[in-house]
Amino acid sequence: MKLFVAVKLSEAALDRLVEIQKRYLNHPGIKTEPRDKMHLTLLYIGETEQYQKIANVLNDITFASFEIGIDSVGMFENRNTIYWVGIQNSPDLYELSKAVSDSIKPVIPNLNYRFYPHITIARGKRKVATEFIGHPVAVNIKEFVLFESREGAYIPLNIY
Numbered sequence: 001m002k003l004f005v006a007v008k009l010s011e012a013a014l015d016r017l018v019e020i021q022k023r024y025l026n027h028p029g030i031k032t033e034p035r036d037k038m039h040l041t042l043l044y045i046g047e048t049e050q051y052q053k054i055a056n057v058l059n060d061i062t063f064a065s066f067e068i069g070i071d072s073v074g075m076f077e078n079r080n081t082i083y084w085v086g087i088q089n090s091p092d093l094y095e096l097s098k099a100v101s102d103s104i105k106p107v108i109p110n111l112n113y114r115f116y117p118h119i120t121i122a123r124g125k126r127k128v129a130t131e132f133i134g135h136p137v138a139v140n141i142k143e144f145v146l147f148e149s150r151e152g153a154y155i156p157l158n159i160y
Contacts, residue, residue, distance in 0.1 A: 002047050002149040003054065005100050006039040008156065009119070013139045014038060016070075017085065020137075021121050024073050025083055030124035037154055040068075040087070040119050042097045042144055043104065043111075050107050055146060055158050057103040066092035069136030070119070080125055084118035088136055093117055096144065 009017070014035050021032040045054065069088035076082040087093065097115040105111055146158040 001049065001051050003045040003051065003157075004041055004147050004149065005043045005045070005058070005104075006041045006145055006147055007139075007141055008039055008143070008145050008159075009139060013070075013137065016137045017119065017121055020073060020085060025122045027124075030083070030122050032122045033120050038119055038121065039145075039147070039154065040117065040139075042115070043100045044113050045104065045108065045111065048108060051148075051157070053107045054104055057107060058100065058144075058146060058158065058160050061096075061099050061103055061144075061160060063092075063096055063099065065140060065142035066090070068093055068117075068139050068141060070139060071136040073121075074118075080123050082120055083122040083124070084120050085137075087117040087119075090117070093141065096141070100144070 017038055018035060025032055048054070068090045070085045071088050072086040074084055074086055076084065094115065094117075097117075101111070101113065101115075144160050145156045146160070148155045148157055
């Protein structure tokens with residue numbers, strides 16, 4: 001199984017991200033990320049057969065809900081450009097990501113993932129200008145999800 005842990009976004013946040021896609025990335029050669037695939041990855045695990053152990057250790061994580069702000073559109077350049085929305089600095093988000101990582105390390109000791117908070121919103125070969133959104137988009141974080149990535153679909157396995 002190919003697994004990752006992520007924050008599933010609220011409908012209101014997804015509505016706003018779709019608006020951002022239309023405003024900034026409505027260009028030929030750019031494919032916007034489908035609404036049902038947009039998420040904020042806390043930890044990419046990759047291929048593993050340790051699903052049950054991972055699911056069990058994630059049960060022990062507790063946190064108070066908190067809010068993050070989305071404030072910019074940017075891109076990673078590699079073979080295909082990946083467009084993302086950036087997250088304002090959030091100690092609570094980093095703490096949650098670290099708690100997830102720390103809980104899984106005993107199950108998968110060689111896990112190596114650098115947390116870079118962003119939400120992928122499009123992909124393509126064409127480069128377009130990126131910029132600040134203006135007023136940050138507020139996103140409430142109250143749960144996280146263990147997902148399986150299978151044949152291009154993201155399947156929620158457990159909600160915490």
